[in-house]
Amino acid sequence: MAPEQTTAVLEAEGLTKHFPVRGAGRDVLRRGAAVHAVDDVALSLHRGRVTALVGESGSGKSTVARLLAQLQTRTGGAVRLHGKDVTVHGGRRFRAYCRSVQLIFQDPFASLNPVHTVRYHLTRALRVHGHAGRTARELEEALTDLLGRVRLTPAEQYLAKFPHELSGGQRQRVAIARALAARPEVLLADEPVSMLDVSIRLGVLNLLRDLKEQLSLAVLYITHDIASARYFADETLVMYAGRLVEGGESETVTQSPAHPYTRLLIDSAPDPERIGSAQRAELDEDDLGEPPSLVTPPAGCRFHPRCPHAMERCTTELPPRFEVSGKQWAACWLYDNGSPAPAGES
Amino acid sequence: MLELKDLSVDYGVGESAVHAVRNVDLTLHRGEVLGLAGESGSGKSTLAYGMTRLLAPPGVVAGGSVLYNAAGEEPVDVLRLTDAELRRFRWAQTAIVFQGAMNSLNPVHRIRTQLTDVIRAHEPDTRPAERLDRARELMSLVGIPEDRLESYPHQLSGGMRQRVMIGMALALRPQIVVMDEPTTALDVVMQRQILSRLVKLRERFDFAVLFITHDLSLLAEFSDRIAIMYGGRIVESSPSADLYRDPLHPYSRGLLGSFPALRGARRELTGIPGSPPDLRAMPAGCTFHPRCPLAFDPCARRRPPLAATSPARDVACWLHATPDTED
């Protein structure tokens, strides 16, 4: 693992979330059935660094973000802010926590209340965290400053607008501005651009990157688009069915994926270089199967039912993290050289 | 095969009408995969629904023609068909696969019913058992176990549903399959599976595909030809490879520059400045000029026509206008 210049701001260890299944027909007979949405996830976010979390839909990425933001209570594991274990539910301590850790939602169309103006959203965020200043002037300055940061200028033009009067990119900027109002150290961005138009995605991503640099934020960038992780993140973690399967420096992970799942993911991504129908049919032959049920996840490696390299051992034993190279690890028995990488921090 | 001429589609009529598609000329050749790309709101779906006359109110087809040439038959103008003729024409000649398969399948009917009723509607003489056999065949065609025929849509995964829709599209062996963002809701693995399946089926049945997406990298890989739409118009239409290597229109270039590439060297991503145009207040001249880094004198004043620069390539941009296309 690359030596870190900074210490982690936010860390998670053994993060686990099981959603109890309720009222689901015959499952009643089996008490305690649960969706194993997140199992034993360990990650750490560092100042001035972007960590990408990629994985297919339903793999538990958003749940990780919510657990980190303490919007949901975790089933197990620890979340440490500046090395201190924090568990908050609400009230003042929650406020204090979210002053440091802010979440940006996937859908800018849904994450702003349609009945409130931009001014309301931002003012509230400032007020709640005590950054609104004491006079109307100070508030106005703070607002202008915030909008300036997300490059919505001139500020007056946007303050009075309702969300529906803004374009998707502008809305996402407002959402980011709201998160910044708390002056956080960690930004959890849950697929911040997947709902945005291609032509404006880049702007928002670039904005996030700039902010990271200016404010030296720790950013968790959640996406299902592994290509954007390559461009945007310093480090990339790959998630499959609630578990992290691979992690490491973005370029390494994307260019030489180690875990069979990461490989599948990368092979599946559209590749304009393979122009023309001639080379098209390559991966298609076998039905690649579907993600497993999270209520009864497969034993051993969760990917084994779909894995072309699955071994006997994969069906029974959970692979620990194995170091693949200095910049990369994978939770796969293929890399078992007898020396599992120290589990825990990536 | 299918020839759109001067097709215009509006939402609403009169003063308040939104001209979502304007004077589009587009040809879909037999057996070809034509990709239609462009950012959100550029009118891709409107075009697809408009030409099949499936646009919900307040959409209206304001003018133009949609000529369908079946082999060895008189061309028919889809826009001039009566309701009954249109019904007969639909699905038998052009089938459609929409973006959200969950919403394309009726949640209260079994897959079997939904597969067989299209056969029954067009071939009323077939026996139920025969129709069921055909439905089974379609399911195996798209690689879904036959026993899933008895399922309801919500019992299938998203990928399965989309495959059911593709199977259904092929029920009557149509000449043309229109696909409006058929895989955007799916993750990449599933997306690739479905597209590969589609490619194979196309080779087997030889239908033409109009493939709509905003993901240019996907089109570059899968389609023969790509048309780029902006603000309700086609701004460029080229073979995939040409377009990918050498986009002519600045907008096409911008689109390509918005996608981070997974492989190869890290390219600098440029993106497109500005925001998509408001259809109600289109800029005069070239609709792209306010966002165009290369805009120059005529762009703000006059609209560039879609003109051929080479035999296979059309572009609507003053940068590439030959003197005789300038009016």
Place this chain on the structure above:
Amino acid sequence: MARLRRPKFLRNGKATAGALILLFFFILAVIGSWIAPYSPDATGPDAVVGPSGAHWFGTDQLGRDIYSQLLVGTRGVIVVGFAAGVIATVLSLVIGIASGYLPGRGGEALSVISNVFLVLPALPLLIIITSATPKDGGWIVILTIGLTSWAWNARLLRAQTLSLRRRDYVEAARATGESTWRIIAFEILPNLTAIIASGFVGTVVFTILSEITLAFVGINVSEWNWGTVLYWAQSQDALAQNAWWWFVPAGMAIALLGTGLALLNFGIDEFVNPRLRSGGRARVRTRAGRRLRMRVGFTPVLATVEEGEAR
């Protein structure tokens, strides 16, 4: 999605018509007793005579002026209707939102309570309670109707709150650090306005009809309202006396007010669900002059190549 755009809402023709009708009755409720030509209780020599210049809507068995009774009675109808509507709406809001937003048993319990109230037969209950309460007067009717008719709206609000609670912007407000009450009051509540409004209108209609029904069966007839007029008409067998004027105007007033409220609700419906709007014109004229109906599945073609001229 509801937005607080009142002017936009009133741009809807149906809503405007409804609002105008309502306004008309509101004005009558205020000025009715001043512009009434007689006291509604003033007896006169002409008993049960038909409409005339002196008595626009005729007189009753005591020679009282029915037009004046209706005018004076408007206030009772409007006040009871709206006051009970307010009570029921507030209750449904509190219970509906609380049961939708509060997690766990509390919410469930409230939901069960509203379901119980839903099962209780409203009108008979109303008759029993109002006929049993010692004091007469509008307040009893207001309170009884208000306290018993909130359940339906509470259920709707609960369902909507449950879905709003999952919305990103509510989560986002939580993630910003907003307190629960503030989330309810400022994030959720404003998005329920349309449902609240239509629930309110619905309750008002129900209340008014109930009040009139109660009066008609002879409960709470001390004060004048339209039901009181109908009650007297019925107890005096007005229709057998061919005294149609005693029955018809009151019935029409109720129907008109009801229609106004219904139109208002149509407006709210269309406001909430834009698909319900007819979108300006439902018919279009092709260039060749034929009129076509806009409908799903068959997009009208305004000009084909042969019919119209190429552009």
Place this chain on the structure above:
Amino acid sequence: GGSGASTSSSAAGSGVLNIGMPNGAQSDNNNPFLSSSAANSLGYKNVIYEPLVMTNIVQPTQAGTPWLATAWKWSGNYTTLELTIRNGVTWSDGQPLTAADVAYTFNLVKSNTALNQYAIQFGSISSSGNTVTLTFAKSQYVYQTHILNQFIVPEHIWSKISNPATNAVTDPVGTGPYTLTSFSGNTATLTRRSSYWQALPQVKTLHYTSYLSNTTQTQALTDGEADWSFVFIPNPSVTYTAKDPSHLKLWFPAVLGDHGLWLNTTVKPFDNANLRVAMNDVINRQTIVKTGEDGYFYPEVTSNTGIPTPAGTSFISSQFSSSNTAVDVSAAKALLTSTPGFSYSGQNLMYNGKQVAIQLSDPAGWSDYDTDLTLIQNDLKTIGIDATVSQPNANTWTTNVADGDFQGVLHWTNSGATPYDLYATILDGYTPIGQTANGDFGRFQSSAATAALEQYATASTDAERSAAMETIENIMVTQMPMIPIMAANAGGEYSTKHWTGWPDETNPYAPAQPTLINSLQIILDLKPASGS
């Protein structure tokens, strides 16, 4: 309306008489003792079970008509009654009527509180041969008709009924000329017996239908679906008689009971007799009876004594025979201004400097009473009393009246064969405010009145009784503990289209109400109308 195939076939040729009552839902319940039974409510009990003696409340002084008793003799100051039972009467099942049946019936009433409707205190009851002897603890002078009107039930049937108070008596057996053949829907059908101790009536079949509302009952009368009823018809000259003036008739004779304005005499200033007398002076009974009661329902009370006429004319002492009600506002005002404490401020009557105000109340839904109150309200305004009308619900009102929690109500009195019942309701049985009263709702307290009533009930001579009555009337006229307004009635609506022989003013042989015992007399008298 309707094309009632069976009920409207009331042509006398087929011998059918249709009787209707607006009494709502009924079921097959023929227990003659229960006021809740259909037999009682619709009145067909009277053509099945017969009384000992038939009396006429319209002409209370007239001697009774012997019915199942051929003779009756009171003795010992009305503490012993000797009845001679008619011979040759048979029950509808063929068994003969005996004196034992009569004694059994009285014993049944005596031993079942629930059946003893008039709470009569029976002493011994014995029968021998065809005589029955009853003794009583106290004088039954004022209750004599209640005893004589007792209908008789057969011992051989009723002795087998375990609880006579809760039995629906599905197959009633009586001595009357009709037997119940069916009860279906809301209609009881009775047919004539083949034998009867008197001449058989001409009506072969009786339909008693309970209509669900006054409106439909009225409709049935005008449509010819019903021939006879007792129902309040508003504005009958338009809604009823006008529909067929030559046949549709009504007759509502007064009986010895009052409807009047009760004042709570514990509420100041209504404890002042002069104020009450003044109020009596301004109430316009004619208008009330004409408008509120549509000119017929409750006849006007014209005597200040409150005794309805002509039924009670003979009871009015000569002292008051010309003391008739008349509207006289100035006299009333004069009386008030001369009364200490009262004064006028402009048009307003003040008592000790405060406006005299009264809240008049009657249940919501009683439209005639409510109309009457509105008129009284206006009348009281003429002497400056600020009257308001309120309409609580019936339950509340009933409770309030009984508990003395009211200011002024329109309420009734009991009625009977003498004015005793009427006066006893007004003057007797003082109960303190807050306790439930069965009479004297106004809480009028007068030992003289109580004594006079007692004297009237127990006196042994007519002279004593007249003296007592005069005392009572004097209290009534000078103190007006209740302001009598109109008389109770015993009337009905009937059609002469198919049947004639109905009672009316000119031939008041019986009250015209189909639910009273006299209805049997009327049915026995009916003749098919000529030409129908």
Place this chain on the structure above:
Amino acid sequence: MKRLLTRLAFYLFTAWAAITINFFIARTLPGNPVSALLTKFQGQIDSSAIASLTALFGLDKHQSLWDQYVAYWGQLAHGDLGISFSQFPVPVSTLIGSYLPWTLFLVGTATVLSFLIGTALGVLSGWRRGSWTDALLPATAFLSSIPYFWLGLIAISVLAGPASFFPGSFSYDQGLTPVWTPSFVANAVQHAILPAATIVISSMSGWLLGMRNMMVTVSSEDYITVAHAKGLSDRRVMFSYAARNAMLPSVSGFALSLGFIVSGTFLVEIVFSYQGVGTLLLQAIGADDYPLMEGIFLVITLAVLAANFLADLAYLLLDPRTRKEG
């Protein structure tokens, strides 16, 4: 399974709560059946009858409210609804038994008709927007705003009468015996037409509106467009695709409204003098007849609960999404 069990628990709880509320409301009324009887007859019954009536109704035995409540449940457990006061000593169950069928017949038929007609019109007007069917909306809104008792009274005065086909009162000609003969059934139907029409006219609008709104909403669903794209006939798209889906909310609403048959429209019975439980209920209220009131309430409550259960079942049947995957 679990869903059904929780529903069942809910039904039991609701039944208990409703019955308890009914019991206490009825008992805390001021007044009592004896004085109600006397008051009703305004002097026709002598006040000396109070003692006998009190004894008759068993009101002379004083029992605490709680004891009455326990006794009431004891009775209910034996299926005994008590004895009516106003028609003493007829058992309440007998009375309800003879009146309920008529209500079910009249209001039930009317509700079904109103639902069918309203829904059919709603389907049409939702499907053919912009045609004449648009006029249905304000028209039915007006009709539904008219109080139905008023409509009924006007209908009686205009249409019923001595010479008319329509009888103005009763559920069948009095004197006929209810039997299953064609002539009796015809007679009963003849009596039901006018009141049923009143209910249908004034309650149709709700169904129409709901169905229309749902049709419009459903019409813009993708699967409808797909159905059109498939070239299915208009009828098939309209019924099998649009209406079939749009109906779901209406169906559960319909089941609920079946439960309100008794309580919602009982004034119609009163206006038309129809021998149904509505008439009976009003009479019971007027007479302070608690056993009868409680009995009718019990029936209404059970009807509503049964209807709720039906709604649950109907939804389960009609919407495969609520069914559990096998």
